[in-house]
Amino acid sequence: MAMSHHLLLLLALLSVLVLPTSSAASASTLTQSSSSTISGDQTLASPGNAFQLGLFSASNHSKWFLGIWFTVSPDTVVWVANRDRPLNTSSGVLRVSDRGALVLADGATTNATVVWSSSSSSSSSDSPGAGAVAELRDTGNLVLTDAAGAVVWQSFEHPTNTFLPEMRVGKSLKTGAEWSLSSWRAADDPSPGDFRYVMAAPPGGAPELHVWRGARKTYRTGPWNGVRFSGIPEMTTFENMFQFQFTDTADEVSYMFRNRDGSPMSRVLLNESGVMQRMVWDNASAAWSNFWSGPRDQCDAYGRCGAFGVCNVVDAFVCACIRGFAPASEAQWYMRNTSGGCARSTALQCGDGDGFYLLRGVKLPDTHNTSVDAGATLEECGRRCLADCACTAYSAADIRGGGGCIQWFGDLMDTRYVDGGQDLYVRLAKSELDAAKRTRKFAAGITLVVAGFTLLLLSLAFLVWRKARRSKKVTIADDAAELMSGECPTYPPGVIRTATNGFCADNVIGRGGFGIVYKGQLPDGQQVAVKKLSSENTVQGLNEFINEVVLIAKLQHRNLVRLLGCCAHSSSERMLVYEYMSNKSLDAFIFDERRRASLSWKTRLDIILGIARGVLYLHQDSRLNIIHRDLKAANVLLDADMVAKISDFGIARLFTTTADRQETITKTIIGTYGYMAPEYAMDGTVSFMQDVYSFGVLLLEIVSGRKNHRSFNLIAYAWGLWEGGRSQDVLDAAIRGGCTGAELAQAAACVQVALLCVQECPSQRPPMADVIPMLSQQKAPVPRPRRPVVCTPVTGHPAAAALAVQAVREMVTCGSTELTITTLEGR
Incomplete structure (x- = not known):
């Protein structure tokens, strides 16, 4: 058994x-x-x-x-x-x-x-x-x-459409083996599609990655510069998640990446449309998020502006010719067909008759006709280029130390401006360089004449003003004291000097057109920020000082900085005392490469909502209805808990709307470039919608971590991504990979709200009372925004400039307001 x-x-x-x-x-x-x-x-x-x-x-x-x-x-x-x-x-x-x-x-x-x-x-x-x-x-x-x-x-060794960590893209120079991607035919058909992602390695030249559609090149990354690919400056913000490795030896040319410890799963996909997508896995939503895409915009389309053209996505007419070149066909260029590119205005003389024009901040041109010497200095590179009549440009091969030399021979193709781009030295005839110098000298002379004339007028105006003030026998200090009477507590000058350690330089925490801000400590131990207004700008300084005291002393809100008191002992000692904000201003975070990564999406959304609530309070919920007029990242302070507080009411304005009065006109425009509403900048129209526009710009800056300025039109950038269904790509790459699907959806909604706020016509912008529910996702952000007018200066062709001017005219005449001549004062 x-x-x-x-x-x-x-x-x-x-x-x-x-x-x-x-x-x-x-x-x-x-x-x-x-x-x-x-x-x-x-x-x-x-x-x-x-x-x-x-x-x-x-x-x-x-x-x-x-x-x-x-x-x-x-x-x-x-x-x-x-x-x-x-x-x-x-x-x-x-x-x-x-x-x-x-x-x-x-x-x-x-x-x-x-x-x-x-x-x-x-x-x-x-x-x-x-x-x-x-x-x-x-x-x-x-x-x-x-x-x-x-x-x-x-x-x-035989990839299909996906590039994984530890995988190589490139080729073996010993065996001839190639490691490249090819797209699927369709989303449900893995057979080879139209697009290939390959390493281009010209003998002796600079390698770079290309996307091809059949026999036509559609996109390229730019050459490797020791840190990243020239045309993908965003790679520097990826380094906390990925480690990149580029190999260029006698045996192999290849590129690979690895995930750093703790980073989420990732992959690079060549999709059926020929777009490279860096995808990151979000555990919370159990879905892939698009971390980066290329081509990113129309300037990434290969050869968009032809030979010797340069593409700038923020311009109304994106193509221009490099200095010293003109459109090869004026007629085709005028019709927006720029593929023919540009031709030299003056033939090269070769040797000492030529020089170099510095083109800054670009993705380096196509490298198929280049030679590289990793051991040459940049200065030696320039000398070699001048010694070779066929050399048309040069640049540094390795930006880590400025070493290495790339030289171009023949046409410069597919050059574009990018944030954080490289310097390219383009060879021109000496006469072209001399003409450029004369133009700069002429412009400098005109500037000096205008500045001198303006200074004379200001001096005369000041003398007239001082005479009028003396006739009333009222000093600046007396006038300030009278206007401030009863508005806020006053501090003796000695107390303020002691609190700031005698206005010690070590206590300086900020500077601006108004003067200097010092950190201080009152006798009771309270930490404060003391804004000492400059005595050099007596007229504007006094007006802003009184304006801030009269307005902010009457306002109390969690998202407005609190004024504790003031001091107006004399014209040289006008000071405002505020609560101290330990995290300083918002711009110190969002525009700093390292610090902005610490701003999670939740923190950014809280800051956005805080600013929105503060503006709404100013517009409708406070005792006074106020237009701030200078809403920007530098004027948003952050306390120890990262609570946003709006500051700087020096140019704020009392304003009350009625049934027949929704706006007014000012002849003096004061504000900050990049944040000004178009109707205010162009004709001085003042309304609450002025702050809504500034809030929209600020909202895009917080979401993207990028500043709106002349060389980078953030509104145009965000519109292009939103119009292409890629709003999530606006989100700062420093935090995008760590966001959940729900957070990415919130970011996309914020982008749409921002685009509604920056509509050209004020009547098309939502009031702040509607913006907050949109941001809180209590209701859908409708209607859909209209395409913004990109009104940056245009270069390269008179017809394009005329079209841009006409676009601006159409923009500012969308309402019934008549144009008036205004005076513009930047801050």
């Missing part, structure tokens, strides 16, 4: 050992054993279960492919074996053949047809033979090794 019991146990154990493989294979390897196969719905899992290998269907289950996918995202297939020869059913079988090759057949029978084999794509002619093993690793790499463990084939 005992014997039969033990026999039953032994038989049961043997039966377990020979059971067929389950539908989800637990092993990560395949051997040459006849039972070691993958078929049907069976899969091979990597050791850590990060990836799986198996058959998947496409085109409504009419085609079957062998592929590798993420375990957490089965729909995300990163590699396909039989792209050109799909199976008709799921009866395919993957095995390791007797010769040691991975083989996919359309059935398990001996006469089954082989539709794919690793030997047909192997870079080695040797067959592994007996003892070969195929392993799916946690990197997503399917590796075939021989009996000694040497790698004889791997899927990373």
Whole structure:
């Protein structure tokens, strides 16, 4: 009886050992054993279960492919074996053949047809033979090794449309093997599509990555400059998540990336439209988010402005010619066909008759006609270029130390302006450089004449004003004291001097057109910020000082900075005492490469809502209805808890609307470029919508971490992404990868709200009472925003400039307000 019991146990154990493989294979390897196969719905899992290998269907289950996918995202297939020869059913079988090759057949029978084999794509002619093993690793790499463990084939050497960490894109200069991506035909068709992502490595030149559509180049990254690709300055903000490696040796030219410890899963996809997308996995939403895309805008379209053209996406007419060049065809250029590019205005003289024009902040031109000397200095590079009549430009090959030399021969193609771009020295005839110098001198002379005339007028005006003031026998200090009477507490000058340690330079925490801000401590221990107004600008300084005291002393709100008191001992000692903000101003965070990464999306949204509530309080909920008129990042302070508080009411204005009065006109425009509403900048129209526009610009800056200025039109940038359905890409790359799907949706909604706020016509902008519910997602941000008018200065062609001027005229005449002559004062 005992014997039969033990026999039953032994038989049961043997039966377990020979059971067929389950539908989800637990092993990560395949051997040459006849039972070691993958078929049907069976899969091979990597050791850590990060990836799986198996058959998947496409085109409504009419085609079957062998592929590798993420375990957490089965729909995300990163590699396909039989792209050109799909199976008709799921009866395919993957095995390791007797010769040691991975083989996919359309059935398990001996006469089954082989539709794919690793030997047909192997870079080695040797067959592994007996003892070969195929392993799916946690990197997503399917590796075939021989009996000694040497790698004889791997899927990373034969990528499809996805670039994974540890994978290379490039080529072997010894064997000629190329590692490149090719897009899928369609979202449900893995067969090779129209686009390829390849490394271009001209002999002796500068390598760079290209996207091709058939025989036509559509996008390029620019050359590697020691830190990043020239045309992708955003890569510097990725370094906290990824480590980049570029190899350029006699044996190999390649590029790869690795995820840093703690970073989420990521991949780079060449999609069916030819767009490179860096995707990052969000665990919270269990979905992929688009971290970066290229091409990013119309200036990334290869050759948009032709030879010797330069593209600037923030200009109304994006193409211009490099200095010293003119459109090759004026007629075609006028019709917006810029592919013909530009031609030299003056032929090169060669030798000492030429020089160089410095083109700053660009993606370097196409490198197919370049030569590189990694050991040459930039100065030596310039001398070599002048000595070679065929050389048209040069630049630094490595920006880390300014070393290395790239020289261009022939046309300069596909040059564009980018944030954080490189310097390019373009060769011009000496006469062109002399003309440029004369133009600069003439402009400087005109500026001096205008400045002198303006100074004379101001001096006369000051003398008239002083005479009028003296006739009333009222001093500046007396006038200030009278206006401030009863508005806020006053401090003796001695108390303020002691609190700031005698206005010590070590206590300075800010500077501006108004003067200097010092950190101080009152006798009771309270920390304060003391704004000491400059005595040099007596007229404007006094007006702003009195304006701030009269207005802010009557306002109390969580999101407005609190005025504790003031001091007006004399014209040289006008001071305002505020509560101290330990985190200083918002611009110190969002425009700082390192600090802005510490501003999570939740913190940014809280800051945005705080500013919005503060503006709403000014417009409708306070005792006084106030237009701030200078809402910007520098005038938003942050306390220890990162609560936003609006400050600087020096040019604020009391304003009350009525049924027949929604706006007024001022002849003196004071504010900050980049934040001014167009109707205010152009004709002096003052209304609450002026602050709404500034809030929209500020909102885009907080979301993107980028400043709106003349060389980068943030509104145009955000509009382009929103119009293309890529609002999430506006979000600061420093935090985008760590955001949940819900947070990315909030950021996209904020972009749409911002675009509504910066509509050209004031009547099209929502009041702040509507903006806050939109930001809080209590109601949809409707209506859809209209396309903004990009009114930056245009260069390159008179017709384009005329069109831009006409666009601005149309913009400012969208209402019924008549234009008036105004005086503009920048801050």
